[in-house]
Amino acid sequence: MFGNFPLWPARAATSANNLDALFIFLLIVTGLVTVMIFILIVVFAVKYHHSKNPEPTQIEGSVALEVTWSVIPFGIFLVIFVWAAVLYFQERTPPKGAMEIYVVAKQWMWKLQHVEGQREINELHVPVNRDVKLIMTSQDVIHSFFIPAFRLKQDVLPGRYTTLWFHAIRPGTYHLFCAEYCGTAHSGMIGQIVVMEPADYEAWLSGGGAEGSMASTGQKLFQELGCSSCHRSDTQGRGPNLVGVFGKPVLLEDGRTVTADEDYVRESILTPGAKIVSGFKNIMPSFQGVVSEEQLLSLVAYVKSMQTPQQMEPVSNRPAVPRSVTKP
Numbered sequence: 001m002f003g004n005f006p007l008w009p010a011r012a013a014t015s016a017n018n019l020d021a022l023f024i025f026l027l028i029v030t031g032l033v034t035v036m037i038f039i040l041i042v043v044f045a046v047k048y049h050h051s052k053n054p055e056p057t058q059i060e061g062s063v064a065l066e067v068t069w070s071v072i073p074f075g076i077f078l079v080i081f082v083w084a085a086v087l088y089f090q091e092r093t094p095p096k097g098a099m100e101i102y103v104v105a106k107q108w109m110w111k112l113q114h115v116e117g118q119r120e121i122n123e124l125h126v127p128v129n130r131d132v133k134l135i136m137t138s139q140d141v142i143h144s145f146f147i148p149a150f151r152l153k154q155d156v157l158p159g160r161y162t163t164l165w166f167h168a169i170r171p172g173t174y175h176l177f178c179a180e181y182c183g184t185a186h187s188g189m190i191g192q193i194v195v196m197e198p199a200d201y202e203a204w205l206s207g208g209g210a211e212g213s214m215a216s217t218g219q220k221l222f223q224e225l226g227c228s229s230c231h232r233s234d235t236q237g238r239g240p241n242l243v244g245v246f247g248k249p250v251l252l253e254d255g256r257t258v259t260a261d262e263d264y265v266r267e268s269i270l271t272p273g274a275k276i277v278s279g280f281k282n283i284m285p286s287f288q289g290v291v292s293e294e295q296l297l298s299l300v301a302y303v304k305s306m307q308t309p310q311q312m313e314p315v316s317n318r319p320a321v322p323r324s325v326t327k328p
């Protein structure tokens with residue numbers, strides 16, 4: 001009936017189902033309260049009409065009634081609060097093992113790159129039934145990545161990385177909008193998300209001229225820019241050895257500890273003096289203006305890929321085996 005006038009955008013991801021359930025609950029609660037109030041207005045207007053009560057009756061308070069109308073709404077509000085908070089934390093916490101896709105926004109287009117190397121403009125191909133995490137930045141002003149069919153929206157900021165994750169459940173093509181006014185052609189900064197069956201996605205990924213994975217592009221850059229002469233994989237370099245660093249806590253010269261995440265790697269390339277690793281000197285030059293946002297992302301991907309063989313295994317919670325212990 002609503003074919004040409006849908007009440008809801010398509011629900012194409014788990015986040016859409018979760019959010020709509022909460023939204024429908026809010027609609028029902030507020031709808032019931034509204035109906036109840038209007039019914040009571042009419043009932044009271046008749047029951048306490050002037051003609052039946054020429055002399056106004058004095059009404060005393062009622063503790064039972066007041067407790068009831070305080071406790072019941074309080075309970076309902078708590079349900080809404082807990083429900084929404086759980087959804088919020090779910091949406092803000094990308095699951096472990098999600099496939100990663102890098103996004104660079106600029107006036108006025110979306111540039112997306114898969115870890116395998118495929119680049120896309122204003123179009124993102126993803127497999128259905130997989131957790132997908134977007135790592136996003138802007139090379140100019142603030143943009144916002146908005147997929148109505150997933151009920152997801154995340155600002156994309158210059159100078160830092162923001163993330164967004166989703167789990168698409170229905171193959172199809174869905175709108176992608178920029179939801180932050182970003183200049184003249186903001187309204188034209190649109191694209192589409194193509195959710196594909198896993199086999200189709202693999203076929204799509206293997207087709208098209210891939211110029212090598214992002215990590216290998218990053219590795220080439222790492223050599224060309226001379227990073228590799230200081231960040232050596234032994235302990236002899238003038239910079240920290242980067243193998244196995246990503247995702248781990250790093251002890252700094254001033255005693256603080258930070259986690260080596262995407263933002264940390266980015267900052268260490270652009271503003272090396274901001275966080276000096278304990279035991280090293282502030283001698284690295286800044287690469288501000290030397291590397292583009294895309295190059296930064298491939299460097300980040302390369303640092304991520306530098307894992308020790310032990311870390312390559314999926315489960316990392318088992319006790320670490322000391323390196324010096326060798327089997328007989």
Ligand code: CUA
Nearest residue numbers: 143178180182
């Ligand atoms: Cu980009 Cu609006």
